[in-house]
Amino acid sequence: MKKSDDLDTRLKIAKSKLENSEIKTDRKKGVFLGNAFKLGTELVAAVAVGSIIGFILDNWFGTKPLLIILFFLFGSAAGIYNVIKAAKKMQENKE
Amino acid sequence: MATNPMHQFNVYKIGPEIKINGIDLSFTNASLFMLISGIFISLFLLLGTKDRKIIPGKFQLISEMLYNFISKMISDTAGKKAKPYFSFIFSLFIFVLFCNMVGMLPYSFTVTSHIIVTLAFAMFIFIGVTILGFVIHGFKYLKIFVPSGVPMVLLPIIMIIEIISYLSRPVSLSVRLFANMMAGHTMLKVFGGFVISLGLVAGWLPLTFSVALTGLEILVAFLQAYVFAILTCIYLNDALNLHH
Numbered sequence: 001m002k003k004s005d006d007l008d009t010r011l012k013i014a015k016s017k018l019e020n021s022e023i024k025t026d027r028k029k030g031v032f033l034g035n036a037f038k039l040g041t042e043l044v045a046a047v048a049v050g051s052i053i054g055f056i057l058d059n060w061f062g063t064k065p066l067l068i069i070l071f072f073l074f075g076s077a078a079g080i081y082n083v084i085k086a087a088k089k090m091q092e093n094k095e
Numbered sequence: 096m097a098t099n100p101m102h103q104f105n106v107y108k109i110g111p112e113i114k115i116n117g118i119d120l121s122f123t124n125a126s127l128f129m130l131i132s133g134i135f136i137s138l139f140l141l142l143g144t145k146d147r148k149i150i151p152g153k154f155q156l157i158s159e160m161l162y163n164f165i166s167k168m169i170s171d172t173a174g175k176k177a178k179p180y181f182s183f184i185f186s187l188f189i190f191v192l193f194c195n196m197v198g199m200l201p202y203s204f205t206v207t208s209h210i211i212v213t214l215a216f217a218m219f220i221f222i223g224v225t226i227l228g229f230v231i232h233g234f235k236y237l238k239i240f241v242p243s244g245v246p247m248v249l250l251p252i253i254m255i256i257e258i259i260s261y262l263s264r265p266v267s268l269s270v271r272l273f274a275n276m277m278a279g280h281t282m283l284k285v286f287g288g289f290v291i292s293l294g295l296v297a298g299w300l301p302l303t304f305s306v307a308l309t310g311l312e313i314l315v316a317f318l319q320a321y322v323f324a325i326l327t328c329i330y331l332n333d334a335l336n337l338h339h
Binding site for chain 2: 007014032033037038040041044045046048050053073074075077078079081085086089
């Protein structure tokens, strides 16, 4: 198995070179961009879902403007909560 | 010619109309491009696994890299317990990736730029993960809505916020992919239109932008597939290991 041993050492050298090269930092940049996309929609989606729940409950109970306002606020809170949770997770991954 | 930038998102029937019980099941261009993506994936992975050598060829190298990439992502985000779901997440990632990439070819159709497609994926994941959580943990899974260390006075409000936050998962998952793909393709088309209308005099400027945007779009196409897969892993992790 001389050939595969040789391949192993060559792979190790190539990988250690890769660690320090620009490809690695580029990939990290990609992850950051992915995170940015993630946070934006996370905030908006919760507000939308909260408002929709409020709208449906309003139609059920016939309390037209009240519950939609309340659930819009809950939705906004949930959106910010989502972003904080996601940001915390990102920091955990970094360390 | 189609000068309307939204024209590229039209869905039209190919071949005869098929109706079963009043549900329209006709073959459309969206189905065609899903099929094309499926064929590309099969060809690519078959080529990659055809002759398994110690020193891999190009296709084998790429498919092994994809395998390692997803396998590492799952073990990083969802732990060892998520190993049985590897095939699901791998198929999801590679299908979204190929749909996005096939959409980047000129004159093609981007399946993932339609919210019904992405919502179908997201709802499937959402319902599947919820059922999985209840199967594994029983009614204890409801604890996900009750964070520990919250005073009793605040508990009802926190619970409503947690439930809204949980329900917003499929929405954010589907809207992210759909909005990114649609915005990107509309932008490319708009800049393409500028090149034609400005002509030889000033058309070079939007052309440069178009080239740069195409590069960006390919990056976004990959990233969105990646984000879709990694969020599936995170949701799976929440269902498999209760943290609260």
